[in-house]
Amino acid sequence: MSKYTIRGGNKIEGRLAIRGAKNSILPIIAATILNESVSTIHNVPDISDVYVMIKILESIGCKVKYEDGTLVVDSSNISSMEIDEHYVRKMRSSIIVMGAMIGRLDYTKISHPGGCAIGSRPIDLHLNALKELGVRIEEDDGFIKCFKDKLVGSTINFEFPSVGATENTMLAAVKAKGTTKIYNAAREPEIEDLQDFLNSMGAKVRGAGTNYIEIEGVETLHEVEHTVIPDRIAIGTYMVASAMTGGCLEVDRVIIPHMEPISDKLRAAGCNIEYKGNGLVMTPPKIIQAIDLVRTSPHPGFPTDMQAQLMSLMALSNGTSVFHETIFENRFMHCAELTRLGANIKYITENICMIKGVANLHNAKVKSPDLRGGAALILAALTINGETEVSNIYHVERGYENIEQTLRSLGAEILKIENLEKVKGC
Ligand code: EPZ
Secondary structure (H helix, E strand, C coil), rough: CCCCEECCCCCCCEEEEEEHHHHHHHHHHHHHCCCCCCCCCCCCCCCCCHHHHHHHHHHCEEEEEEEEEEEEEECCCCCCCCEHHHHHHHHHHHHHHHHHHHCCCCCEECCCCCCCCCCCCHHHHHHHHHHHHCCCCEECCCCCEEEECCCCCEEECCCCCCHHHHHHHHHHHCCCEEEEEECCCCHHHHHHHHHHHHHHHHCEECEECCCCCEEEECCCEEEEEEEEEEEEEHHHHHHHHHHHHCCCCEEECCCHHHHHHHHHHHHHCCCEEECCCEEEEECCCCCCCCCCCEEEEECCCHHHHHHHHHHHHHHCCCCCCECCCCCCCCCCCCCCCCHHHCCEEEECCCCEEEEEECCCCCEEECCCCCHHHHHHHHHHHHHCEEEEEEEECCCHCCCCCCHHHHHHCCCEEEEEEECCCHHHHC
């Protein structure tokens, strides 16, 4: 397995521009299935999840070209109605393809995504919404078969503002007969970006960004060109890297309302954040202030995808912080690894923990438990004198484009060790 070795102690500082959001490009790639034509998408991040989605599209007959951040998809011809189990197992968010497939075809079959490291991640809300739209669903042997007996606009009231269920419903409803009304929809910025993409191809979606979304079905969609929004979570991760190491960071191309839930917490930790033009400038805290309570919640609350990174920052604060993870039931696996680096963390319950800041962390060998947990360990390692080893970095590369080069360009001493055999060979 590849790993990073990191010699910490340098300030992480300078100027940064981050490409498109992972959690925006994945549903947008799925949406390219709907227009039976060409989609040109710019600002596409070079991350492994994007390659999995490209493989899925190619496996059903789409022609795909990805070069220098631009993805061109031609979905004129679809040759298969079934999504290969291999891809769904590799990346559970590929379940998002289901809504687009049934929006376009009379039938589709996809493997059940199952859970992942951070939780059981059921898809009941996705399936119930498709059933509301008239799709007949059969589940057996770990597969989901969707039959489009009819696809008619309907009223959907989500028990929980699930991001994925909202997106899957939007993808299916754009070509339904009549109007679909979604109540208690997710409000994440990535939902707004999906709406913009769909409307640019001729759909009629309104209300994304609020908890009420209305979709008026259309017969046909057309060619489209779109630029993906910047990745607020990747930007937030680098801001924490600078805050932890005492560096100043300038970030080009940010969308202020997308960043505010993250900036708000970093200000509470003592950072100064100014938005200038369409960028931001962050100056680090003189002393990292403890934040009494960090509770994750759906947007515009504090994002669960920043919880682990903020916990790394609080590991070096001047007091005690309590973290309450409300979105996923198993998203504290980085705690044990941070403790190996010298953090002082105590569990209160399985999704509430208390972290008492320490003066310094110390080096050790740690394993990335998942995407954001891995990022948090890298951030902690940047503050540690001596060499820290972070392994299982395939998790991190799913969601961060060239994190090694980016951190090095900001002053980090970080090296990727592909695997020992190869290194010896070179
Ligand atoms: C999206 O996951 C993101 N992934 C996640 O980012 C993010 O953490 C999450 O939204 C919350 O913001 C992508 O966009 C690809 P949910 P998603 O449906 O859609 C429960 C990262 O690190 N639920 O809003 O799967 C579910 O179990 C990743 O980039 C049901 O119970 O999230 C969870 O507890 C991790 N039934 C909660 O809702 C359902 O049918 C939130 O899930 C659907 C969800």
